[in-house]
Amino acid sequence: MAGAKNHDYHILPPSIWPLFGSLSALVMASGAIMWMHGGHLSAEKANGGGWMFLIGLAGVLFTMYSWWAEVVREAHHGDHTPVVQLHFRYGMILFIASEVMFFVGWFWAFFDFSLFPTAMSFVDGQVERAAEGATAIAAQWPPKGLEVIDAFELPLLNTLILLTSGTTVTWAHHALIHNQRGGEKTGLWGMLGVGNRDGVLKGLWLTVVLGALFSSIQAYEYMHAPFPFKGLNYGAAFFMATGFHGFHVLIGTIFLIVCLIRAYKGDFTPRQHFGFEAAAWYWHFVDVVWLFLFVTVYVWGGWGAPVHGG
Numbered sequence: 001m002a003g004a005k006n007h008d009y010h011i012l013p014p015s016i017w018p019l020f021g022s023l024s025a026l027v028m029a030s031g032a033i034m035w036m037h038g039g040h041l042s043a044e045k046a047n048g049g050g051w052m053f054l055i056g057l058a059g060v061l062f063t064m065y066s067w068w069a070e071v072v073r074e075a076h077h078g079d080h081t082p083v084v085q086l087h088f089r090y091g092m093i094l095f096i097a098s099e100v101m102f103f104v105g106w107f108w109a110f111f112d113f114s115l116f117p118t119a120m121s122f123v124d125g126q127v128e129r130a131a132e133g134a135t136a137i138a139a140q141w142p143p144k145g146l147e148v149i150d151a152f153e154l155p156l157l158n159t160l161i162l163l164t165s166g167t168t169v170t171w172a173h174h175a176l177i178h179n180q181r182g183g184e185k186t187g188l189w190g191m192l193g194v195g196n197r198d199g200v201l202k203g204l205w206l207t208v209v210l211g212a213l214f215s216s217i218q219a220y221e222y223m224h225a226p227f228p229f230k231g232l233n234y235g236a237a238f239f240m241a242t243g244f245h246g247f248h249v250l251i252g253t254i255f256l257i258v259c260l261i262r263a264y265k266g267d268f269t270p271r272q273h274f275g276f277e278a279a280a281w282y283w284h285f286v287d288v289v290w291l292f293l294f295v296t297v298y299v300w301g302g303w304g305a306p307v308h309g310g
Contacts, residue, residue, distance in 0.1 A: 008083040010074065017070070021063035028056025072262075075272065085274050092278045096285050099248070103289050106241040107296065113233045114301060117141040141301075142234050147226040148302030154221050155298045158214050159290065162249075165210035166287045169256070172203025173280050176263075179270045193264065200268070204260040207283065211253035218246050226308035234301075241297055245289055252286050255279040 034049025074080060080088070117139045142148055149155065175181075175198075183197030184190075194201040222243075227235045259279045262268060268276050 008081045010079040010081065010084050015067075015070070017063050017067040021060060021067070024056050024059025024063055026056070028053055028060055031056050072267065072275070075267075075275075080272065080274070085272070088274050088278070092281060096281060099285065100289075103241070103244070103292075106237070106244065107292070110237040110241055110297060110301065113237050114141040117143070118233065142305045143232065146232075146234060146305060147308040148305045149221065149225060149298065150307045151294065151298035151302060154217055155294055158217050159294050161210050161214045161217070162287050162290050165207045165214070166284055168203045168206040168210065169280050169283050170203075172200050172207065173276065175199025175203060176268055176273055176276060177270050200263050201260070204256060204263060208253060208256050208260060211249055211256065211283075215246060215249055215253070218242070218249075224308075238297060238301075242293055245286070245293055248286050248289070252279070252283050255282060 031049050031052025031054070034047050035053050037049070038047065180197055180199040181195070183195030185193065185195050189196065189198075189202065192201075192205065194205070222239070225235075225239075227238070229235050229239045256279050259268075259276045262275065
C-alpha cells in the first residue's frame, strides 16, 4: 500500500524548532557580544545587549524544552524502534566525546602554564611580573607567594560526594533494568511518594541531592579562594577548568531532575529508557573529569605551595 512504513527508521515530520532555536541562538550570541561591550541592563550605557541576551536565552531554553518534549511524545507513540534507540546512543557517545575534547583544552592550558611557568609573584593580592630578562623573580608554579586550596579538605570531600553519586545513579539504573519499582510508601520515602522497593526513585533522589551538595560546596570554595580569577594564569586556569566542570554538574543535576520527574510519571520501562541511560552516562562522564581535575589541578598543581589557612 502506498505510504505504508516498511523500515525501522523514524522519519521526522516538519518541525519549527531547528529554525526557532537557530534564530534564538543568534540573538543570544549577538546580545552577549553587545553586553560585553558595555550594553548593561541598567539605563546607563545601555545598548540593549543585555536584554537581547536574555531574550535569546529564553528562546533557546524554550526550544530545548519543546524539542525534547516532542522526542518524549515520539517515544510514547512507539517511534523509537531498536534502530532509532541505537542511533540515539551513537549520538550521545559522540556528544560526550566532544565534551572530553572540550576539557582537554582546559587541561592543556593548565599543563602549559605549569610546565612552562611565567616569572611572576603574587604579593598582597597583586601580581608582579619580572621584567624581560630579569632574574629577580624565579619562574615557578604555582607563582611565588601564592597560597593554594588544600586538596585534602573540601576538594577531597567533593570527590567522595561525586563518587558516591556515581554509585547511586548506577543503583537507580540497575533497579530500572530489573523493574524494582513500587512497594509500600512509609517513612520519609513515603512522604516523597517513593515505595520501599523503588530503587529507581531512591537512587535518583540521592543522586540529585548529592549533585546539589557538590555545587554548594564548590560555591563556598570559590567564595573563599585565596587567589583571583583576573590577572593570574593560575587563577584563570583553575577557575575555568573547575568552573566549567561545575557548570556540567549543574546541567547533569537538571538532567537527573527531569529523569526523576519522568520516573514518577512512569515514562521509563526496563526495555525503553534511553533518556535515563543518557543522563547516567553524562553523570559518569562528569565524575571521571572531576577525578582528573582533583589529581592534576588540586593535588599535583598545588604541590609544594603554601596552603591557604594551613
